[in-house]
Amino acid sequence: MTAPYPLSPKELAQFRWQLNELQEWAESQAHRPSAKVGLLADCVGNPDVGRTYLVPSVFAIWNGDKKWWPVMGRQHSDSRFFGFEAQHYHVDMRFLPRLKIQCTALFECDETDPQKAFRKGVMLLSASPLQVNSELNQVGLHTPVPRRAKCQSAVVDMAAYRDFSAKAQAEMAATLPPAKRGDDGHFICPHQGFSLKQISPDEQGQLVCPLHGLKICAKSGALS
Numbered sequence: 001m002t003a004p005y006p007l008s009p010k011e012l013a014q015f016r017w018q019l020n021e022l023q024e025w026a027e028s029q030a031h032r033p034s035a036k037v038g039l040l041a042d043c044v045g046n047p048d049v050g051r052t053y054l055v056p057s058v059f060a061i062w063n064g065d066k067k068w069w070p071v072m073g074r075q076h077s078d079s080r081f082f083g084f085e086a087q088h089y090h091v092d093m094r095f096l097p098r099l100k101i102q103c104t105a106l107f108e109c110d111e112t113d114p115q116k117a118f119r120k121g122v123m124l125l126s127a128s129p130l131q132v133n134s135e136l137n138q139v140g141l142h143t144p145v146p147r148r149a150k151c152q153s154a155v156v157d158m159a160a161y162r163d164f165s166a167k168a169q170a171e172m173a174a175t176l177p178p179a180k181r182g183d184d185g186h187f188i189c190p191h192q193g194f195s196l197k198q199i200s201p202d203e204q205g206q207l208v209c210p211l212h213g214l215k216i217c218a219k220s221g222a223l224s
């Protein structure tokens with residue numbers, strides 16, 4: 001466990017113990033694959049809207065609720081490009097109700113147009129991932145376990161987030177190496193190693209990473 005903020009050795013030992021307990025409990029709550037519900041990890045391309053998958057999930061406090069949240073990729077910090085030090089996961093917004101995303105924009109910035117609220121909500125929630133800090137999830141975040149969740153949208157619309165973080169996007173595209181394919185033949189985002197297996201190319205032939213919006217050419221792996 002990486003301490004998210006200065007902790008005394010006693011606090012650190014206590015948090016480690018609590019995190020181990022939490023991990024054990026989370027694993028006891030994992031859902032098993034069945035004939036009807038398979039792992040999202042086995043899906044190739046965008047998931048099907050309306051279908052239920054076993055999605056990596058973390059039990060934690062986020063966006064005002066303590067519950068299971070579907071997450072994408074590994075736990076990380078983004079100090080290099082985004083100046084964001086806290087350890088965090090990105091919530092997989094493909095498995096959040098559209099209304100929840102829209103309500104975030106409604107409450108945060110009074111956006112009432114449904115389409116604009118959805119885009120703005122994705123931006124706000126991407127910029128405020130599920131994290132460890134001095135007030136939230138202090139003991140740390142457990143490793144995700146598979147839980148049933150219904151797909152609400154096939155893609156995470158990162159357009160507003162890319163606009164919001166244009167400088168970081170340009171820096172990532174200019175300094176990171178092109179994406180390489182993993183052992184399964186699918187591209188891996190060179191930023192935080194996220195597998196793009198469950199992402200279909202957009203109309204421009206690009207894979208848009210749903211964590212921070214990096215665009216990757218689906219043929220060559222070039223970044224933009």
Ligand code: FES
Nearest residue numbers: 189191192209212
């Ligand atoms: S993991 Fe950050 S853009 Fe892909």
